[in-house]
Amino acid sequence: MRNISATEITEAVKKLCIEANCVLNDDVYNAIECAKCEEKSPIGKEILNQLTKNADISKNEYMPICQDTGMAIIFVEMGQEVHITDGNLSDAINEGVRKGYTEGYLRKSVVADPFIRENTKDNTPAIIHYDIVSGDKLKITVAPKGFGSENMSRIYMLKPSDGIEGAKKAILETVKEAGPNPCPPMVVGVGCGGNFEMSAYLAKKALLRKIGSHSDKPHIREMEEELLEKMNNLGIGPQGLGGTTTVLGVNIETFPTHIAGMPIAINISCHVTRHAEIEL
Numbered sequence: 001m002r003n004i005s006a007t008e009i010t011e012a013v014k015k016l017c018i019e020a021n022c023v024l025n026d027d028v029y030n031a032i033e034c035a036k037c038e039e040k041s042p043i044g045k046e047i048l049n050q051l052t053k054n055a056d057i058s059k060n061e062y063m064p065i066c067q068d069t070g071m072a073i074i075f076v077e078m079g080q081e082v083h084i085t086d087g088n089l090s091d092a093i094n095e096g097v098r099k100g101y102t103e104g105y106l107r108k109s110v111v112a113d114p115f116i117r118e119n120t121k122d123n124t125p126a127i128i129h130y131d132i133v134s135g136d137k138l139k140i141t142v143a144p145k146g147f148g149s150e151n152m153s154r155i156y157m158l159k160p161s162d163g164i165e166g167a168k169k170a171i172l173e174t175v176k177e178a179g180p181n182p183c184p185p186m187v188v189g190v191g192c193g194g195n196f197e198m199s200a201y202l203a204k205k206a207l208l209r210k211i212g213s214h215s216d217k218p219h220i221r222e223m224e225e226e227l228l229e230k231m232n233n234l235g236i237g238p239q240g241l242g243g244t245t246t247v248l249g250v251n252i253e254t255f256p257t258h259i260a261g262m263p264i265a266i267n268i269s270c271h272v273t274r275h276a277e278i279e280l
Contacts (some may be wrong), residue, residue, distance in 0.1 A: 002136035004280055006087025009140070012278050013096025016142035017072060018104035020276035021064045024055040027210040028187070028248065028273050032105045035185065035238075035245040044243025048185075051238070051271055066272045069106040070144030072097045072126035073204065075154040079135035090128060095138075098122040109147070129201065138237070141208060143275040149182035149268045155200055167192060167264050168227060174266040175231050175247065180240020183249045183270040187211065188231070191265040193255040202253040205266035208275055211249035238271075243276075248273075 032052055039045045058065040074093055084092070101108055101123035108123045156170045171190055178186070189209075191202025212223040228250045235242025248271070257263065 001081055001083050003083050003085045004138055005085050006089070006092035007070045008093040008280065009084070009089065010096040010099065012140060012280060013074070013093050013142060014100040014103065016140065016278060017097055017100025017106065017144070018062075020142050020144050020274045021066075021069045021104070021106055022062050023059050023276070024065055024272065027212065028271070030151040031211045031248040032185070032271065035248065036271055038058060039238070039243055039245045041241075041243035043241050044238045044245055047238035047241065047243075048245065064106060065274070066146060066270075067107060068109065068146035068148060069101070069123075070274070071110055071150075072101075072123060073143045073145050073218040074126050074128045075098040075131070075141040075143065075205065075208070076128060077131045077133050077137075077139040079137045080089055080132055081134075081136040082138050084121065093128055094124045094126055097126045098124050127206075136247055139277060139278070141275055143204075143208060145166070145204075146270060149178075149186065149270040151234040151267040152178035152182045153203070154266050155196065156264045156266075157196065158264055160260065160262050162262060167262070168223060170264050171227055171250075171266050172230055174268070176234055176236075178268055182268045183272075184236055184240060185238055185245045185271050187248050187271075187273040188227075188250045189267040189269065190250065190252040191255070191267070192252060192263070193257040195258070195261070196263055198255055199263035199265035200267070202245065202255055203265040205252040206253045206259070207267060207269050207273055209249075209251040209253075211251075211273075215254075217251055217254070220252050220254060224252050228251070 111117045189203045189206030191199040201206040231247040
């Protein structure tokens with residue numbers, strides 16, 4: 001059994017919240033750089049230039065890439081041989097979010113009640129997903145998610161008879177309907193299978209995959225590549241002003257499902273697809 005203190009976890013989460021909001025991940029940055037060479041629209045090309053310039057300033061000045069510093073989504077892979085000392089794991093994570101968003105001067109966007117709408121003033125509580133794994137390590141990934149793109153996400157409870165073509169149609173329609181709202185170029189995370197909530201979890205987790213990576217299942221990889229091409233032919237373009245770079249990547253995750261269903265969740269992310277991780 002290996003002990004990890006709650007204080008260490010809090011400090012790690014605090015740093016991750018600030019880092020994720022100020023430093024754009026290399027895979028996203030590089031994908032935008034590559035898109036500059038392929039973008040057919042002069043306006044689109046200029047917008048892509050502005051996006052990387054903005055990311056450079058954010059990294060150098062250590063300030064938020066976007067004014068919407070998101071709701072804190074935390075993925076935890078906890079080794080079954082880890083023991084948390086001096087506190088509770090969830091409390092330690094939320095304290096880290098509180099410190100990160102207050103000390104890092106990040107916008108606080110969380111309200112305590114979905115109807116009364118009173119701000120919690122520290123961006124807590126975070127949404128935390130736990131996964132118990134083997135070993136004595138604790139891996140924490142902080143993925144701030146803004147709601148301009150989150151609001152464009154969808155879940156479809158398709159029939160098995162809709163098949164892969166029905167799934168592709170639903171995914172493509174979601175991106176088409178989103179249009180300029182998610183601040184494209186987007187990253188599209190898709191969860192197929194499981195049940196209602198599992199498909200949404202898979203779609204969110206799919207956004208953590210590096211842009212340019214693909215499923216190891218041939219039919220899913222083919223689906224990712226086909227959808228990426230079709231999405232970039234929609235004409236939405238960077239920031240919705242037209243062009244050939246609407247989507248930077250399509251990441252699809254799957255899970256076994258019931259014989260009577262085919263849940264499909266699409267989680268849209270903007271060009272600031274953020275996450276930072278640490279292994280303790």
